[in-house]
Amino acid sequence: MPADAAAPTTLGDRLRGWLPVIVVAAVLGIAAVVAIPLGGWDEVELQSEVLPEQPIGQPYTGIRLSTAIDDIYLTDVDPGDWIEPEPGERILVVVATIENLTDEPTYPFESGFPPFTVPGLISFDEEPPTRDTSTIRDRDGTSGTLLNPHVPDTFVFAYRVPATLFSGGETVDIGITDAVRAEKADLYSGTRWVGAHVAVEVPMILRDEQ
Amino acid sequence: MRRGAAFAIGAGLVALAFVITFTEPDDDALEQPFPVRGDVGQQLVASKFATTLTQARLAGEVDADDWIGTTPGVWLVLDVSGEATIAPLGLDAELTVSGVDYDATTRYGEQTTDSVIAVGFPLVGSVLIELPADILDDAGARSAVLRLTPGFDARLDSVTEVVLDLTSLERLDRVEVEPAREAAP
Numbered sequence: 097m098p099a100d101a102a103a104p105t106t107l108g109d110r111l112r113g114w115l116p117v118i119v120v121a122a123v124l125g126i127a128a129v130v131a132i133p134l135g136g137w138d139e140v141e142l143q144s145e146v147l148p149e150q151p152i153g154q155p156y157t158g159i160r161l162s163t164a165i166d167d168i169y170l171t172d173v174d175p176g177d178w179i180e181p182e183p184g185e186r187i188l189v190v191v192a193t194i195e196n197l198t199d200e201p202t203y204p205f206e207s208g209f210p211p212f213t214v215p216g217l218i219s220f221d222e223e224p225p226t227r228d229t230s231t232i233r234d235r236d237g238t239s240g241t242l243l244n245p246h247v248p249d250t251f252v253f254a255y256r257v258p259a260t261l262f263s264g265g266e267t268v269d270i271g272i273t274d275a276v277r278a279e280k281a282d283l284y285s286g287t288r289w290v291g292a293h294v295a296v297e298v299p300m301i302l303r304d305e306q
Numbered sequence: 307m308r309r310g311a312a313f314a315i316g317a318g319l320v321a322l323a324f325v326i327t328f329t330e331p332d333d334d335a336l337e338q339p340f341p342v343r344g345d346v347g348q349q350l351v352a353s354k355f356a357t358t359l360t361q362a363r364l365a366g367e368v369d370a371d372d373w374i375g376t377t378p379g380v381w382l383v384l385d386v387s388g389e390a391t392i393a394p395l396g397l398d399a400e401l402t403v404s405g406v407d408y409d410a411t412t413r414y415g416e417q418t419t420d421s422v423i424a425v426g427f428p429l430v431g432s433v434l435i436e437l438p439a440d441i442l443d444d445a446g447a448r449s450a451v452l453r454l455t456p457g458f459d460a461r462l463d464s465v466t467e468v469v470l471d472l473t474s475l476e477r478l479d480r481v482e483v484e485p486a487r488e489a490a491p
Contacts, residue, residue, distance in 0.1 A: 201409040233413065235376055240412025246438040247379040 150272060150296040153193075158274035158295060160198055160287075163211050165270045166250065167191040169303035170262060174254045176239065178230035181256055188255045188262055190214065190270065191234065195248035198277075198287065203241050204251070205231070209292035213271035216261055220273075220292055228256040264304025269297045339460040341453070341467040353464035354392050355423070357454045361385040362470055365481040368434055370414055375434065382408075382435040382472070383481045384452065386418045387489060389428040396422050398455045399433045403472070404446030408435050416485035424488075431486025437472075447472040 111118070150156050155164040171187050174180065181187055194211060196202050204211045210218050217224060231241050234250035241251065262268065271294035278288040344350040349358045362384050368375035375381065388397045397419045399410045410419050411434045418431040441447055448471045455465045 199406040201407060236373065236413065238373070238413040242409060242412040244379075244408045244436050244438075245406050247377065247436050249378060 147271070147294060147297045150298045152298060152300060155193065155195070156272045156274075156296050157197070158272070159277060160196075160202070160207070160275060160289065161204060161211055162195040162197055162248070163272045164193040165190065165212060165272065165298040165300065166193055167303075168268060168270065168300045169305050170264055171305040174230050175252050176230040176232035176237065176254055178232075178239070179228065179254060179256050184259050185256050186259045186262075188214070188217065188257045190253045190255075191250065192253065193248060193250045194243060196243040196245045199245055200287070201242055201244050204243060205241065205253075207286065208289040209273055209275055211273060213273060213294055214255075215269060217255060217257060224255050224257075230254045262302055264302055264306070266302050268300050268302050270300055272296050272298065337461040339453075339455065339463045339465045341465050343467045343469070346468060346470075350466035350468070351391070352456070352466050354390065354456045355395060355397065355454075355466075356389045356391060357397070357466045358387045359384060359452065359468050360387065362452075362475055363481060364472070364475050364477040365479070366477075367480040368414070369480055369482045370416070370484075371482075373414055375411070375413060377436050379437050379439045380441060380477075381481070382437055382475075383483065384433040384435070385431075386433050386454070387428050387430040388418050388423050388454070390423045390425045392425065394422050394424050395456045396420075398458055398460070399435065400453050400455070401435050401437070401450055401470075402453065403437075403441065403450045404444050406446075408437055410434060411436050414483075418486045421486055427488045428490075429486050430489040432483040434483070442473050 150165075153164050153166050155162045168188070168190050171189055172181060174187050175189060179187070190212070192212060194204050196204075205223070209220055210223060213219050223229075230239070231254070232239055232252050233241075234252050243249065273292060274295040275289035275292040278290050342350045342352050346359050346362060349356055362382065365381045365383050366377070368381050368383065382401065384399070386397075386399070399419050401408045410417055414434055416431065417433050418429050419433055421429055423429045450470045450472050452468045452470055453460075453465055454467075456463060
């Protein structure tokens with residue numbers, strides 16, 4: 097028998113060779129036992145990314161505005177009679193009550209960031225072109241949107257949208273926005289806002305007034 | 307003696323630097339307009355225009371014939387005449403109460419501040435400013451400042467100002483207003 101012939105291996109020696117694989121498998125197995133009853137790894141949502149829900153008609157008080165989303169519906173006639181849907185289009189109407197909480201007059205949609213977002217229609221990066229929108233005051237139908245500080249009012253915002261974009265009965269999550277006032281404005285008057293974000297969401301069931 | 311004088315001069319210059327640092331006007335002050343102040347009924351002459359505030363009152367509602375202006379707050383209704391003295395211009399109105407600014411409404415488009423005023427053709431009309439319902443509870447309501455400016459940007463420009471005690475104004479349920487019109491020069 098040659099001196100360098102391999103000695104017979106025991107079961108323990110064989111297992112020792114597989115030890116890293118066994119440890120990894122055990123860790124994964126324990127993780128699965130913990131995760132599966134909790135819904136799995138992929139279904140856990142970070143609580144920091146969950147937006148609080150805001151009840152319909154209840155104002156969310158931010159830094160720039162206090163905003164309540166009162167109603168949302170689809171129609172074929174602009175309440176302000178400024179825009180007219182083309183064939184294949186409809187009008188999405190959002191009714192919101194807004195109060196200016198700053199110490200200077202403001203125009204809610206022309207002062208840095210939109211007061212609310214609508215999925216697929218209004219975001220921080222994109223708003224519908226002016227020719228596709230109309231805004232009136234609910235109280236008298238006038239189109240001026242100037243809001244003096246602490247004089248709340250209800251506005252009717254109308255948007256021309258493709259008829260396929262929304263449908264009656266679906267839930268639309270309207271986001272109410274907020275931002276932080278920059279320490280120093282670059283402009284002569286007005287305020288520069290930074291960190292615009294959706295602060296709360298208002299789940300609304302879309303009515304169809306057809 | 308010479309060394310003592312040098313120390314004194316040096317200390318004086320350092321003290322002067324402190325004084326300059328702490329009394330230097332801020333950026334806002336460097337751009338402030340030059341106000342011409344006066345009272346209700348008095349013609350105030352700025353460098354490019356002249357104005358007269360003839361009456362001020364508060365109202366719950368404004369009746370402009372084809373438009374009834376309701377408000378969740380209260381209207382400040384001002385009778386204002388304006389006159390351009392050098393070149394045509396449009397007036398802008400702003401009321402400041404305790405550091406908070408309020409602009410003339412955009413809901414009624416026939417105010418004194420809505421038209422271009424030609425030289426030699428004074429414009430007489432109203433200015434409507436929507437204020438919070440509890441404005442009279444504000445300590446600054448006794449010394450609100452109405453500023454009329456030649457356009458939106460009044461930096462370093464000549465403007466007219468009237469200090470108003472809002473708490474002393476007549477408060478009416480409804481005030482009728484008429485579209486601004488040219489008056490006899």
